[in-house]
Structure formats: C-alpha cells, structure tokens
Amino acid sequence: MQNDPTPAARQLSPRRKTTTATSLAELAREQLAHFHLDPHSPIGAPLLRLAERLYAAHGDLAELWAATTRELADLPRGDRLALFNAKKFLTFQLAKLLDTLQNPTRAVHQSLGHSAATTLAKGPYPTFDNVAALFSANPVITRTATYIFACTEWIDDAFQGREFLHEIYSRLLNPTSISLANHIVEIEAGPLAHEYLAWNFNSGMAAIDSLLAHLVGYEDVVLASRNVYGGTHQLLHDWYGKKSNLNVAVEFFDGATADDFERALATVRATYADRLAPAGARRIYVYLESPCNPHGVFLDVPAICRSAHAAGLTVILDATVGTPFLVRPLQESEPAARPDYVIHSYTKDLVGNGDTTAGVVLGRNADMFLPKGDPGWDHTLFWNVYYIKGAFLDADKAYEVLSGMKTLEMRMLKKCINTAILARWLASHPHLSVHGPANPTDPNAPLAARLSYLGLPAPLFTIDFEAAGLSRLTFERFFDSLSPMFGHMVSLGQSNTVILCPALTSHSELDPAALRAAGITPTTIRIAVGDEDPRELIRDFLATARLAIDPDLPGFSARFLPGADVDTLCDHVYLDVHRRHAAAAPRFATPN
Numbered sequence: 001m002q003n004d005p006t007p008a009a010r011q012l013s014p015r016r017k018t019t020t021a022t023s024l025a026e027l028a029r030e031q032l033a034h035f036h037l038d039p040h041s042p043i044g045a046p047l048l049r050l051a052e053r054l055y056a057a058h059g060d061l062a063e064l065w066a067a068t069t070r071e072l073a074d075l076p077r078g079d080r081l082a083l084f085n086a087k088k089f090l091t092f093q094l095a096k097l098l099d100t101l102q103n104p105t106r107a108v109h110q111s112l113g114h115s116a117a118t119t120l121a122k123g124p125y126p127t128f129d130n131v132a133a134l135f136s137a138n139p140v141i142t143r144t145a146t147y148i149f150a151c152t153e154w155i156d157d158a159f160q161g162r163e164f165l166h167e168i169y170s171r172l173l174n175p176t177s178i179s180l181a182n183h184i185v186e187i188e189a190g191p192l193a194h195e196y197l198a199w200n201f202n203s204g205m206a207a208i209d210s211l212l213a214h215l216v217g218y219e220d221v222v223l224a225s226r227n228v229y230g231g232t233h234q235l236l237h238d239w240y241g242k243k244s245n246l247n248v249a250v251e252f253f254d255g256a257t258a259d260d261f262e263r264a265l266a267t268v269r270a271t272y273a274d275r276l277a278p279a280g281a282r283r284i285y286v287y288l289e290s291p292c293n294p295h296g297v298f299l300d301v302p303a304i305c306r307s308a309h310a311a312g313l314t315v316i317l318d319a320t321v322g323t324p325f326l327v328r329p330l331q332e333s334e335p336a337a338r339p340d341y342v343i344h345s346y347t348k349d350l351v352g353n354g355d356t357t358a359g360v361v362l363g364r365n366a367d368m369f370l371p372k373g374d375p376g377w378d379h380t381l382f383w384n385v386y387y388i389k390g391a392f393l394d395a396d397k398a399y400e401v402l403s404g405m406k407t408l409e410m411r412m413l414k415k416c417i418n419t420a421i422l423a424r425w426l427a428s429h430p431h432l433s434v435h436g437p438a439n440p441t442d443p444n445a446p447l448a449a450r451l452s453y454l455g456l457p458a459p460l461f462t463i464d465f466e467a468a469g470l471s472r473l474t475f476e477r478f479f480d481s482l483s484p485m486f487g488h489m490v491s492l493g494q495s496n497t498v499i500l501c502p503a504l505t506s507h508s509e510l511d512p513a514a515l516r517a518a519g520i521t522p523t524t525i526r527i528a529v530g531d532e533d534p535r536e537l538i539r540d541f542l543a544t545a546r547l548a549i550d551p552d553l554p555g556f557s558a559r560f561l562p563g564a565d566v567d568t569l570c571d572h573v574y575l576d577v578h579r580r581h582a583a584a585a586p587r588f589a590t591p592n
C-alpha cells in the first residue's frame, strides 16, 4: 500500500498526466529518466532516494490536508494554535531543504560557464534566491511578468487552471495580487470565506466594467440605484447604453427600500416588455451602490437582494464607501439577502492614503473560477473576462493595498466619529442643508442606523446652500477659500478631508435632469471626511464663512452651534462611539 503512487504523489511527477509508474520507486526512477540522469551514478543515487521520499512526503501532506479539513472545526483553540505552529515550522524546514538544494545548484549553474555578456543578459537565476523570501514578514512584491516553467505537463495544467502554484504570466495571476485577493475575501466574507473568491483590477472602474462586461449582454436591462458614482453612471449610460455598443437599457430607481425597488422593477418590466419577452431572451441586472456617492445614503441591501433574488435577478453591489468596517453584505445569514457580487474601489478607504488606484470583484467560487473544461468554466469571471482583457492589478499596487488595509479599522472609526460631529455641527445652521444619514434628522438615518456597524454614518455626505440664497460668486469664493483644512481634490477615502462640487467634478457626467434627480444642486459640496481633529475642521469652516459669506449675508456665521457647545458635541460623540465600539467587541471567552 505504502508504495502505491497516490494521486498526490503523481501530482509531483514531471509526468503527472502520462506516468505509467505503479509505485513511488517507479515514479522516482521515471523522474530521473525524464531528466536524463543515471540512478546508479554517485549523484543519481541520492537524487533517486530524495525523489522517492518527496513523493511519499507529498502523499503525507495530502493526508495532513484532508485530516486538517476534517478535524479543524472540532479542535480546541489550543490544538489549533499547536497545529498552526507545527505547520509553520514544517514550512521553514521545507525552505531549509530548498536552501540546501540551492548551493550545489548554484555551483552547477556557474559551472556552465556563461560569458559575462550572457550572464548579464540573463540576470541572476532567481528560483533559489527567492527561497529566503518565505521568511519575509510581509507578502513579497513579485515583480515579474513571467514565471519559469517547471515542466511541460505542469505548465499544461497551469494553462487549464488546474495548477495554481504554477503561475504563468502576471497579467493573469501574480502571488502578491493573489495574497490581496485572499485577504479581502477573508475580511469581507469572514466565516464564509471558503465560499468566495476575488479578482483584483487596476482601478475600481476596471472592476466595475469587467463585471458588467462579464454579465451584461446585448440589449439587456440594468436597473441601478439612483445615486451611483458619476464614472459608473457614465460607463452605464455612455458605453453600455450606446446603441452602437450593447444598446443596454439603463434605468435608475429612487428610494432605498425593497418596495421602492419592486415598484421600479415593475415599471422596467412593463417598459421593456418587448425586450424581455420571450422569457429569458434579455435579462435584467440589478446594480446597487450603498452607501452611495455622494450623499452616503444607505440602501436596504439585504431586503433588495431578497426581492431581486425572488424575481430571479443577479445583484451587483458597489460597497466602496462603507468598506467592510461598516457593512459586510456577504455575511448576511440568509443567502438570498447577499448580493451576488461585491465590488470595491480599493483606491478609497481600503488603501486610505490616496496613493494608489485599484479595485476588486468578489463573488461565489463557481461564478468566479472553475478549471477549464469543467461544466460552466467559460461562464466564470476569470475565463470570460479577467484572463482575456488584461485589467489586472500589478504586484506593487497590490502590496500598497495590503499595507493600507492594516489600519482600516482605526482610520474608519475616527473618520466616522469626525463625520457625525461635523455633520451635526453643520446641520445646526438653519440655512444649510446637510444630506445623508450623517445628519440624524435625514430620512435615511434610521436605515443607516440599522444596517451600519454601530449605526455609524459613512465618512461621506453633502451639504448645499440653496436655502441660504448665496450668489454664485459668493459660493465660489467661499468654496475656494476652504483649503487647506478642506483639501480641494477629487476622490474620497483619504486620511485628509477632501471636498468637491459634484456637479462640476465627480458627477459632471450627469445632465441637469439627472443631477436634480440625484439630489445634486449647483451649491452641493461633497465632504469626504478625514482623520483630522474635528475641532479644527469646524474652526476653519467657520472662519471661512465669516470671511466669504458674512459680507454678503451678514450674521450667517453666527447661526452655527455656539463655540462653547462644540467641545461638548465632540466629547459626546467621541465617548459614545468608543463606548459602543468597546461593547460590540466579542466578549473574552476562555473555553476553546
């Protein structure tokens, strides 16, 4: 029995697909023959023994894998820690084996005696130098376009998506990018991580476009929530909706509830009855953004998903603004309440520094990847789009995202507190309108309170001066004087507070009617709140109002919450949120 080449042992062979070996010893002899080595020579003999032991070891590792999968859930915590550390040490032992293999291999390589010109052109032979990287405390930035073929049959499997260790080309797969993909799945899906996969893209828009390109076909219908990022609006409207492209019908629904969605769905079904009949001819896709850009409004995503799924529809959710700190839609207990796909622009709060652009799509395993040839493989995001279209995320950027994400919780907690403080202070002014659930009197506040972690607002909301009756010039002079405390720049999700006028920038792609429908006026300012001291944000907003608005509207600045109450507001929100954050932490438990 011990000598039977198990499937795991066979996988290790350079002839894994064609071997005729019936024992581990035969596998080892076959391997030496494959590489033209005499097993009876002084070098061949130890190589043969080593190869046979490796085949046996791979069988043992497969058994360990199966046992771990079987037993893990029932192991006490102490035993899980012991298992982790034992396996970690084994990894380093294997690295030591590789390292011991390295030195004579380097000598063999050197003995080949290439000229300096050839050696320079080829560069150092990387494989064995890379072994020490296993000890790196951070994921390694694998900056390479190509990967060395192990052997013909392994690379054949790699091209069929049946050998993930063996990457082929970094436009397809790259270890640093895969490290990030695994990490975001773990964060988003938590205990359900084994059900989900992620593919990274070089921007949020590339992620959105790739998913739409994967799903949406000619003359399909997209029913989207009203407030989506302007770039998404433009992509849907100007590209997918264009007659000479896919002539997709793009419709937007107002409101945040399942009822609002269902009403819009009924209208869409009636409007596009011709396209949708005969049944199955054209499909409706549901595209949600929650919390949304620019107002930070929350949709009732679980309820809308339930309703869309009951109607047999696929739901896409752009969850960028909330980040997994505020909402984890894939962890809804009821599968029907989960979106089918979740998108993030990593560029925003997940990275948090504004120093890179990147995006991701998460979805169920079978929708994201299947080995080539398995039923449905060509309907997965990987083969249908990712593999072909080339909007991959490179290793350097993937590393930036991984680094940024480490501090997500601390940054978001502070930003959400700052948002609640700033929005309440701004809302204290009778002629300033504050939109989004950051304002406790906003109609969306109760829904956000129910869906968001600790009921916190996303660090994004809008204000407008329509009720104040500012002249255009006064508004512009006020806006232009808000820096440096309020950074004048597009984007959101940075450590510094940034502001823009959506009508001129992030949502300038919308026509006047679409802007009105999206609640964006000429004096709307979107505030993407950062980590600064909220008192200083308030201080400079007030000083700018005195400077730029009071000459036009005397007394305007005096109508905010009095200065003496600002500290009370700041202290109250800070302490209240921290108290609830502490109470929400899992209780210390000794068993298991």
Ligand SMILES: Cc1ncc(COP(=O)(O)O)c(C=O)c1O
Residues within 6 Å of the ligand: 203, 204, 205, 206, 229, 231, 289, 293, 318, 320, 321, 344, 345, 346, 347, 348, 357, 358, 359, 491, 492
């Ligand atoms: C909600 C939302 N989704 C997607 C995007 C696009 O992301 P990226 O800029 O990384 O392409 C943005 C950009 O502002 C956004 O705000």
